Amino acid sequence: MVLNRKPKAQSGISANLAASAASDCLFNGMCFSSQSSFLGRFRHFVDIIDPRTLFISETRLKECVALLDHFKHGTLPPGTTDQQLWEAQKVKQAIIHPDTGQKIFMPFRMSGTDTFYYCVLLSVLQWLNQSHNACVNYANRNATKPTPTSRFIQGYLGAVTSAVSIAVGLNVLIEKSRTFNPATRLIIQRFVPFPAVASANICNVALMRHNELSEGIDVLDSNGNVVGSSRIAAKHALMETAFTRVVLPLPIFVLPPIIMAFLEKRPLLQAHRWLMLPVHSLVCLAVFGLSLPLAISLFPQMSEIQASHLEPEIAMATDCKVLTYNKGL
Helix, strand or coil: CECCCCCCCCCHHHHHHCCCCHHHHHHCCCECCCCCCHHHHHHHHHHHCCHHHHHCCHHHHHHHHHHHHHHHCCCCCCCCCHHHHHHHHHHHHHHECCCCCCECCHHHCHHHHHHHHHHHHHHCCHHHHHHHHHHHHHHCCCCCCCCCHHHHHHHHHHHHHHHHHHHHHHHHHHHHHHHCCHHHHHHHHHHCHHHHHHHHHHHHHHHHCHHHHHHCEEEECCCCCEEEEEHHHHHHHHHHHHHHHHHCCHHHHHHHHHHHHHHCCCHHHHHCHHHHHHHHHHHHHHHHHHHHHHHHCCCCCEEEEEHHHCCHHHHCCCCCCEEEEECCC
């Protein structure tokens, strides 16, 4: 169930739906905006990655979860408003993993990506950057199947090593480009960084979530019941997530140079050249803050797939034509 209008106090949700089957929709991931359109998903994820949710206390989180539990069971306290329900849902979706029901460690939540990315950006350490990416990918994976510690370590080492190798190789190539003719140097400096970073991101996602490919992920019917574990759905989930990681750095490579070319001509920066680096860092942070919801909005987190496209044993185990799975973020 999805609402596209702004909730009003004492309207349909809290007053009329608490005792109905619709309550399960809210409890199991109801979103303020439609997830069937890119714009709806963009609005939803802009809300979910609100960095203010990083400072939600344990007490406040428990209150939000309890309020949603009351909603599910039709026992809402008198005077509960729709706005309170939406705020509780926002807090829960930002902090709690939908598969495990456990809190995502704060630095690796999507709402913390902007903040911690800024710290990584200032530190300019590729290892730290890719380690953070690896942990974000792992924390926001499909977690319907447990991941042994040994596989996590293997994935982490492989992801960080491959991603850092690509990044270091890129730096070496750019350094060597100084010896090339101007045309070749311009091509290398402008067009090599993006595919290199995109390749590193793909490696990071694939290696940190490779357990899903071997074990499969749960696919659900229209009632939320697990039909089976599908490797094909896992492949779709990783491909969709990897594509978002390709799109993610694109605005960062395109927009900051354009914005800085404009800002550098302003009298303030002309007179105070030392401001160039902090302004450039702030511009990159702002652009990243825009590119993150744009990228993860490309696909719904709870993706759909035709049952006929999955393993034969899964297709035969249900009458549903379309099944869903948690793609992860």
